[in-house]
Every structure is written in structure tokens, then in C-alpha cells.
Amino acid sequence: MKKDIEIPVVEGVYMAVVQEYNEIYKTDDWNAYIINDKEVDLEMILVVSRGYDAERETSTMRHKLEKLPAKSYAKAEWMQEDVFALNNEFRVTFFEGNKMYDKTYLFRKNTINTKAFQPIPLMDTKGILVK
Numbered sequence: 001m002k003k004d005i006e007i008p009v010v011e012g013v014y015m016a017v018v019q020e021y022n023e024i025y026k027t028d029d030w031n032a033y034i035i036n037d038k039e040v041d042l043e044m045i046l047v048v049s050r051g052y053d054a055e056r057e058t059s060t061m062r063h064k065l066e067k068l069p070a071k072s073y074a075k076a077e078w079m080q081e082d083v084f085a086l087n088n089e090f091r092v093t094f095f096e097g098n099k100m101y102d103k104t105y106l107f108r109k110n111t112i113n114t115k116a117f118q119p120i121p122l123m124d125t126k127g128i129l130v131k
Helices: 081-085
Strands: 013-022 027-036 042-052 061-068 072-079 087-096 099-107 118-120 125-130
Touching: 013 072, 013 087, 013 099, 027 042, 027 061, 027 087, 042 072, 061 072, 072 081, 099 125
Parallel strands: none
Antiparallel strands: 013 027, 013 125, 027 072, 042 061, 042 087, 087 099, 118 125
């Protein structure tokens, strides 16, 4: 039975962490974004995130988006700098048409920092990208 289950490969959907200035609190905040670089809309997007290493684990966070239009992005969550010392995992599940897709994006510990910035597709900013 398991061999009959088709798990399609996720392409064109990314996770990014960017640093943005918060006008209200006058701080540099770190935010995680989901990016849809496809030509089609994504529906019923679930993002489950957690941070972990050998000794510690954060609470599991769950976020839901009804729809993410083609060639767009959405903020998934705000991130505290304390969790950058952990592996940060984002498990993303979504529907494209009538097919369900699932992928885990991993930001390894200590890789979220300004030295690792690169251009982020669609966002006109720099940050850390995981494909």
C-alpha cells in the first residue's frame, strides 16, 4: 500500500528568513516567510515550525493560510534571535489543484545571520533562503 502513494516533488515554493525594521517598536525583527514562485495559486497552506538541537526543543507553532496567490509571499512567523542557535524546521503542506504537497525546510543552527544574506525571490530584499 505505501508503495502506491505518490508524493509529488515540491518546486517553486521556498522559506526565507529576513530582517525587517519594525516602525512601531523601533527594532530589527526577524520574520519567516513562505514564498510561492509558481505560476499557480496554493491553497490550504499549513506551516508547522519548531526549533531543536540535541538537548533542547521549542514549542511547536502552527500557522494556516487559506490561499497564497501565484508569484507572492506571506509572513509565516516572527522569530526570536534566541532560536537561531537551534535547528529551525518548517514543515509546509499545501494543495495545488487537487494534489497535496509536503516539504520540510531546515535552517541549520547558526545559519540565520546577516553574513549569510542573499537575494530573496519576489521580495526585493536580502535574507536567508531555503529551497
